[in-house]
Amino acid sequence: MKARCESVGPLVGFVLAVWLTPAASMAELNVDEAELENFVIQDCGSCHGLTMRGGLGPPLRPEDLEQLPAEAIAAIIREGVDGTAMPPWKALLSDDEMLWIGRQLKSGALVADD
Numbered sequence: 001m002k003a004r005c006e007s008v009g010p011l012v013g014f015v016l017a018v019w020l021t022p023a024a025s026m027a028e029l030n031v032d033e034a035e036l037e038n039f040v041i042q043d044c045g046s047c048h049g050l051t052m053r054g055g056l057g058p059p060l061r062p063e064d065l066e067q068l069p070a071e072a073i074a075a076i077i078r079e080g081v082d083g084t085a086m087p088p089w090k091a092l093l094s095d096d097e098m099l100w101i102g103r104q105l106k107s108g109a110l111v112a113d114d
């Protein structure tokens with residue numbers, strides 16, 4: 001039993017390392033970052049606040065999105081939230097763009113200081 005654990009140990013360690021390494025999940029996305037940042041501030045900001053602190057829509061600061069991985073945020077952006085003012089954006093944004101926005105929101109890069 002001990003020998004078996006030792007033999008899978010390195011593999012588990014490797015898988016964990018890959019899984020936990022931000023670089024691995026931060027594969028290059030094919031987006032125009034400057035254009036997309038403007039889009040988020042203007043279009044998403046019209047409801048969520050120009051500094052993502054909320055308005056008609058809820059605030060989108062990292063602390064508000066703790067429960068949501070970037071992929072889940074991208075899915076919300078893609079499909080919208082039925083029965084609310086949050087529209088689906090899939091006709092306008094690519095998957096890469098929506099995932100990029102999800103990551104930016106998680107990182108707080110778009111939350112401006114007051």
Ligand code: HEC
Nearest residue numbers: 043044047056057058073076077081084085086087089101
């Ligand atoms: C017309 C107003 C409006 C616009 C424009 C809008 N949203 Fe929303 N959004 C909302 C509302 C309202 C909700 C809350 C829905 C609910 O009650 O669950 C929401 C919810 C969300 C959520 C889920 C937040 C959470 O904590 O569950 C995310 C993420 C989000 N919006 C991102 C975006 C992004 C990114 C954009 C721009 C691409 C955008 N929204 C544009 C109105 C808007």
